[in-house]
Amino acid sequence: MNKPISSPSPFLPNSLIQFAWDSTSLNDFKICPRKYYYTMIEGWQGRDENIHLRFGIEYHKALQDYDMAKARGVGHDTAVRMAVSDLLIRTHDWDPDRDTKAGKYKNRDSLLMAVCWYLENFRTDPAQTYIMADRKPAVELSFKFELDWGPPYLLCGHLDRVVLYNDHLFVMDRKTTTTTLSPYYFKQFQPNNQMTLYAIGSQIVIKSPVRGVIIDACQLMVGSARFVREFTRRTKDQLEEWLVDLRYHLAIAKTYADQGHWPMNDTACDKYGGCPFREVCSKSPAVRKTFLKADFVQLPEEERWNPLKPR
Amino acid sequence: MSANTIDELMDRIDLSISEGGIPSKTDIDAVIAYQRKMRANAEAGIKPKKGDSGREVTLSLEQLGLGQEKPKISISRRSLK
Numbered sequence: 001m002n003k004p005i006s007s008p009s010p011f012l013p014n015s016l017i018q019f020a021w022d023s024t025s026l027n028d029f030k031i032c033p034r035k036y037y038y039t040m041i042e043g044w045q046g047r048d049e050n051i052h053l054r055f056g057i058e059y060h061k062a063l064q065d066y067d068m069a070k071a072r073g074v075g076h077d078t079a080v081r082m083a084v085s086d087l088l089i090r091t092h093d094w095d096p097d098r099d100t101k102a103g104k105y106k107n108r109d110s111l112l113m114a115v116c117w118y119l120e121n122f123r124t125d126p127a128q129t130y131i132m133a134d135r136k137p138a139v140e141l142s143f144k145f146e147l148d149w150g151p152p153y154l155l156c157g158h159l160d161r162v163v164l165y166n167d168h169l170f171v172m173d174r175k176t177t178t179t180t181l182s183p184y185y186f187k188q189f190q191p192n193n194q195m196t197l198y199a200i201g202s203q204i205v206i207k208s209p210v211r212g213v214i215i216d217a218c219q220l221m222v223g224s225a226r227f228v229r230e231f232t233r234r235t236k237d238q239l240e241e242w243l244v245d246l247r248y249h250l251a252i253a254k255t256y257a258d259q260g261h262w263p264m265n266d267t268a269c270d271k272y273g274g275c276p277f278r279e280v281c282s283k284s285p286a287v288r289k290t291f292l293k294a295d296f297v298q299l300p301e302e303e304r305w306n307p308l309k310p311r
Numbered sequence: 312m313s314a315n316t317i318d319e320l321m322d323r324i325d326l327s328i329s330e331g332g333i334p335s336k337t338d339i340d341a342v343i344a345y346q347r348k349m350r351a352n353a354e355a356g357i358k359p360k361k362g363d364s365g366r367e368v369t370l371s372l373e374q375l376g377l378g379q380e381k382p383k384i385s386i387s388r389r390s391l392k
Contacts, residue, residue, distance in 0.1 A: 031377050085339045092328045116346035 017255040020154040022307035023194035037262035043304040044296040053104035071137035081251035125162040138162035143201035156307040181228040199234040
């Protein structure tokens with residue numbers, strides 16, 4: 001992995017008021033302010049988290065390399081070869097512990113499988129990379145825009161790709177999961193904080209109406225993978241409603257930061273597959289730090305999640 | 312391509328990377344062909360054989376050049392008095 005590039009802090013100077021928000025930090029805050037405190041403010045990360053992050057980064061990078069090559073007019077087989085060759089070089093030293101649950105499903109071999117199978121699965125894809133006004137392909141786009149209310153707030157994010165599908169623009173988001181790809185899995189995307197933010201962010205970058213998000217989900221199994229594509233649409237009214245709600249959420253976030261207290265949402269501990277901090281929160285406040293140190297690593301500031309970090 | 316062959320192929324690719332080179336076009340194409348075959352098998356409902364799911368390296372003493380000759384069993388008959 002490359003050495004982390006130092007980025008400006010997402011917090012206002014001399015405060016814990018976060019001004020640059022992305023879907024990850026906003027998601028954590030909406031789920032549970034205490035979870036947000038542990039991850040964003042204190043920088044604790046589960047020991048398995050690195051495996052998920054690295055797998056996700058490499059999966060997206062390989063598919064992005066393929067998309068970029070295709071947009072330059074390179075043929076399918078050559079584009080696959082280029083993406084796979086670079087993937088193997090980048091991950092040469094990556095050898096996660098396969099005895100962990102994360103490493104069992106997410107390792108270099110399953111990464112190679114997921115990339116190759118995805119590109120074969122969508123070999124003749126009706127979704128085509130959108131070419132923007134500046135002739136650049138709309139692949140791995142970053143967006144950052146200021147809200148018209150403050151204290152100055154920035155909304156940031158990275159889009160995998162914007163595509164033309166049946167003459168309509170969609171953001172494409174690729175997910176990997178070990179969960180079965182059922183209608184129940186896809187229900188989580190409507191309503192959904194990340195997908196709505198992407199629908200808003202994409203319109204800022206593309207400067208055209210975007211219908212919603214195409215989710216290309218990959219279910220990872222040991223020795224196999226399957227892919228399902230679903231659509232999640234957003235109307236203009238839904239996007240506006242989300243922005244109105246955001247104003248309330250960020251006002252509450254500022255209040256917590258001003259008071260230096262992020263309360264626990266004890267109704268969310270079992271949601272989304274169970275909060276990683278559940279064991280910590282279940283302990284008496286005085287001993288929580290000991291349990292945090294045992295099961296998590298506190299990242300140095302430059303390695304913590306930062307919505308302002310470029311990709 | 313068997314699990315052992317893909318292991319050998321991946322080892323060759325990794326060796327060339329660790330020596331500062333880039334994997335050969337032929338080797339990368341072979342890896343892609345293997346993955347396509349695995350996917351086609353999965354689509355056809357053919358379950359991967361043990362050893363195909365991960366890179367289970369099977370080693371034998373012979374492969375390591377440490378093979379030993381099997382002990383010869385000799386049967387000596389005592390002559391009956």
